[in-house]
Amino acid sequence: MLPFMKMHGLGNDFVVIDSRRTGALPDAATVAAMADRHRGVGFDQLAVILPGDNADARLVFYNADGSFSAACGNATRCVARHLMEESGARSLRLATDHAVLAAEDAGQGLTRVNMGAPVLDWAKIPLAEDLDTLHLPIDGDPVATGMGNPHMTFFVADAAALDLESFGPAHEHHPLYPQRTNVEIVQVVSSDEIILRIWERGTGITLASGSCSCAAVVAAARRGLTGRRVRVNVPGGMLEIDWRADGVWMTGPTAHVFDGVWRG
Template sequence: MTDTALSQIRATGLPFMKMHGLGNDFVVIDTRGPLAGLAIPPALALAIADRRKGIGFDQLALIAEDDQADAHLTFLNADGSGSATCGNATRCIAAHLLAERGTDRLRLRTERGLLAAERGGAGITRVNMGAPILDWAQIPLAEPVDVDALPIPGAPLATSMGNPHCTFFVDDVAAVDLDRFGPAHEHHPLFPQRTNVQVAQITGPDRIRMRVWERGAGVTLASGSSSCATAVAAARRGLTGRRVTLDLDGGTLVVDWRDDGVWMEGPTAHVCDGVITPAFIAEALG
């Protein structure tokens, strides 16, 4: 964090936007302009993430300038850890920037790389999350194993969409105690960087019911990257085609695994704008 940006938010507070995609909720901070160079220390992220004493979020996202893209996005999880990608936050921010610029398409840079985003019509925003990563070392896994049937009870599939995912196909997602099942697999030794955990049920031709435990956030109502990973896993296993509809706890997304990457589309919501007070920041940072 630059001294100038730190001094400014200590003096005047920190403007933010609250957004969500299917209930997967975000605090979004625009660090273009006067707040250029601002980074959010884990202690401040944890304080903002507190749903009783702060604002609450599944992920925190920062928008910054980028010389070769329309914006650069970085993400933090609710536990203060970093995340290379966040599909629903990317869609929410894309919707905001598309409206701001009055355009139909843009490119966003994340740690995942350059991602294309576009209007989908009728309140829908579409993002290309890039090609799935299926090499065990790049996911990453702790050792070379079959990523299409991991040596874990249930034979889940491993996929990276910039962050690691472990997808289980089950007969009934409602029967899974995700509060126990999720953390047990998030911290499985096969995943040295932890993993997102999905339980998925095929409910019809090219339709999936999915629930998710997110690394660093816990049970969430939806997850964009998890939806992409689950769609890719279902196609790899021959359970669906490459374009599927996913019904999550918070709503419905459509994922289309194309030659140019995995496209995800769905609705977004910009809930409110606000300012985190200097007193709150001072207490969080000490």
């Protein structure tokens, strides 16, 4: 019997397991079984809350296929909101495999998380070879970015016109990305607004993604297509991304949908 919480940020949905007392992690088979939307709970990612040595808590993330991810921005915001409501704190620090992330109550029910500095070095994203991360030698001229997980960002005139069902998996497994990659399709609306469609590594098409939104804004700003503070319109709603000197801050809503017990 495994108690869990179901949460989402703009429809990007998560199962969250609080293992602060036990320190236990689920195995890959359990994660994949829970992820099944027909026979399990269903989620885009799973997050486990663990005790934190140099932070208020430590987070471990899994993709829907049972593989690990070092970052999950919207899940981080959901957990941060849960822990702040639990403790009454207005801010806290959450350790991930990527970095120790600052989170805070942004007011009006919104939660803000600093996702840390973007990774722009090819070897740390990682890519398979030394390349210009601002212009990858791939049809469509995408940008490579790391946000604790790898990203490939394309800029198009009409994001809705692209067949993401086939485009996403074809690029997730591109040989330049030895750990696979998230794929972002960006349509620039103005210097402070973009439309974003998302293919998440190990999951597929999602309604939103925090790390993908951060990577998309970093890529757009590096190309000179937008500024550093951008509204990101995803199918599930809107996130605000602000690439500051101390990291990429992400602000948006969260929802705690229900609590349950896994008996698989």
